[in-house]
Amino acid sequence: MTDMLPPAIILAGGLSRRMGRDKALALLGGRPLIAHVIERLTTQTSLLAINAPADFANDFGLPVVPDTLAGHPGPLAGIAAGMRHAAILAPTASHLLIVPADCPFVPRVLVSRLSAGLDAGSAIVLARSNGRLHPVVGLWPVSLAPAIEAWLTDPQNRKLMRFIEGQRVVVVDFDMVETTEGPLDPFLNINTPEDLLKAERYHEALA
Numbered sequence: 001m002t003d004m005l006p007p008a009i010i011l012a013g014g015l016s017r018r019m020g021r022d023k024a025l026a027l028l029g030g031r032p033l034i035a036h037v038i039e040r041l042t043t044q045t046s047l048l049a050i051n052a053p054a055d056f057a058n059d060f061g062l063p064v065v066p067d068t069l070a071g072h073p074g075p076l077a078g079i080a081a082g083m084r085h086a087a088i089l090a091p092t093a094s095h096l097l098i099v100p101a102d103c104p105f106v107p108r109v110l111v112s113r114l115s116a117g118l119d120a121g122s123a124i125v126l127a128r129s130n131g132r133l134h135p136v137v138g139l140w141p142v143s144l145a146p147a148i149e150a151w152l153t154d155p156q157n158r159k160l161m162r163f164i165e166g167q168r169v170v171v172v173d174f175d176m177v178e179t180t181e182g183p184l185d186p187f188l189n190i191n192t193p194e195d196l197l198k199a200e201r202y203h204e205a206l207a
Contacts (some may be wrong), residue, residue: 006111007047007090008097009082010037011075011136012056013067024101025057026196029203033190035060036104044111045097047090051078068149074158075100075136076148083145094122095139102190103137104199105206107174114139114172123168127187130176134187135160179205 012024012034024034034050038060041048049063050056056064065085067077079098086096095118099106107113110127117125118139126138144167151157176183181201190196 004093005044005046006095006097006115006139007082007086007093008041008045008049008099009065009078009085010034010041010048010050010062010099010101011078012050012052012101013072013078014075014100014102022057023190023196024052026190028104028190028196028199029207033104034101037099037101037106038062040104040106040108041097041099041110044108046093047086049082049085050101051082069152073152075160076152076158076163079136079140080145080148080152083140083142083148087142087145093142095125096142098136098138098140100136100189103187104190105177105184105186105188105202106137107186110137111139113174117170117172119170121168123170124164125170125172126164127174128171129174129185129187132185132187133171135164137187177206181205 025032049065051065054066058064065081067081069077083096086093114125122141124138124140127134151163174186177186179202184202190199
């Protein structure tokens, strides 16, 4: 896959309990968080879709791919749904890029850096920054869809990291970004109104 752009899914199906509203649509610099992610991924991917409920307020011109399992079973369900979508529309792709909708500063070199971590096997390639692993930022083998779906048939299996612990993983480190507001984690995710205020300051510093 190193000579071609991967398909991608943006995870926007979370319940956003800590934000109190759909955080994917919360405004940063006058634009929804997910719009920032879309803008940064468009040139890095061959196919871009959004994992969200079917009634997601989609004004972004992208396909919406709902979970195939009911009850909000978590990000693994969104990843599997994205894999099934990619397998139909990009059948030669070996990996699917996963990025959450609340990660507005995702690097513009994300795919090239992650792709350098690919090997001849079928490892999950995950991003890490400031010593923290980001399990929903990475290249996941499309072939894992059946294993994820089988895992999720057990209601006790909802934790993403527990699934990852049973897989082969390659980690790619990303540097912090220096700004006038201090170092910015490129994978800063927005979960609360306070996070959004912090992100607004970084956004202004990068403008």
